[in-house]
Amino acid sequence: MRVLIVAPTGREYKYMRSTLDAFASPKHDYTLICSGIGKAGAAAGVATAVAKAVEPFEAVAVIGFAAGSLDFKQGDVVAPSRAVYHDCDVPEGFIPELTDPYQLAGDDDVTVFTGDSFINGRSATDIMQRFDCKSAIFDMEIMAVAIAVRDYAATIPMVAVKYISDVPQSGHTEQSYDEFADSHADFTPLLNRIEQLL
Numbered sequence: 001m002r003v004l005i006v007a008p009t010g011r012e013y014k015y016m017r018s019t020l021d022a023f024a025s026p027k028h029d030y031t032l033i034c035s036g037i038g039k040a041g042a043a044a045g046v047a048t049a050v051a052k053a054v055e056p057f058e059a060v061a062v063i064g065f066a067a068g069s070l071d072f073k074q075g076d077v078v079a080p081s082r083a084v085y086h087d088c089d090v091p092e093g094f095i096p097e098l099t100d101p102y103q104l105a106g107d108d109d110v111t112v113f114t115g116d117s118f119i120n121g122r123s124a125t126d127i128m129q130r131f132d133c134k135s136a137i138f139d140m141e142i143m144a145v146a147i148a149v150r151d152y153a154a155t156i157p158m159v160a161v162k163y164i165s166d167v168p169q170s171g172h173t174e175q176s177y178d179e180f181a182d183s184h185a186d187f188t189p190l191l192n193r194i195e196q197l198l
Contacts, residue, residue: 001198003028004049004057006035008042008141011181012064019187027195031057035141038116042141046148059105060149060158061194065165065181066112067119067138067172069128074172074180076164077189079106079197083143083160086127087115102146105157105197110135112160114143121169137162161193 005020007013013034020030031053035045042062050057068076082101090099101111111133117123119138128136142160149158165180166172 001028001058002055003030003059003061003194003198004046005030005032005194006042006046006060006062006141006145007032008035008037008062008064010034015185015187016063016190018185019191023188023191026191028059028198035145038140039114039144043144043148046145046152050152056153057156059156059198060145061198062142062145062158062160063187063190063194064139064162065177066162067124067166067168067177068164069124069136070167070169071135072137072164072167074164074166074176075184077161077193078110078137078164079108079159079161079193080104080110080112080137080142081106081108083112083114083146084131085115085143086113086131086138087117097147102143102150104142104146105159106161107197110137112137112139112142112162114139114141116140118174119168120173121171124168137164157198159194159197161190161197163190
């Protein structure tokens, strides 16, 4: 299977590139890109990769780091089963392609909330209360990539596999994220999870 792996940041790209280079007998044919950070960058990066591909991709995987709710700890590997924009302020039912959850191929009963903002303890709690959600992770790209993938080929699977880098509700900050990311360069657990899911 031809799989596009999307790494939002340069650091995530470097870590996954090293992991792929050292990985023995991968199950799939992987193409790795650094998409850029945030919704616009991620969607544009995926669209560019798709347009330049010699053969169509058969699956997409987004990897890297994400914040988690209180039921997670730093270092957990999570593959959420649905994605939602948390910063899309649209009346319910008015633009369902933006507001409805997007089903991912992950096997964890977890929602990933995507928005163009860093999450702190208060905003994480507010988002979870607003969406009546008990378990969540937070990132800046996954839902945007999901929409780009849907527009490219609605039938191909998309997975997101993330390290929990910080838990804002427990007092972690952007410094906690940075320290964790600096010390977790081995993305083998993420790649192993992709191989299990696809």
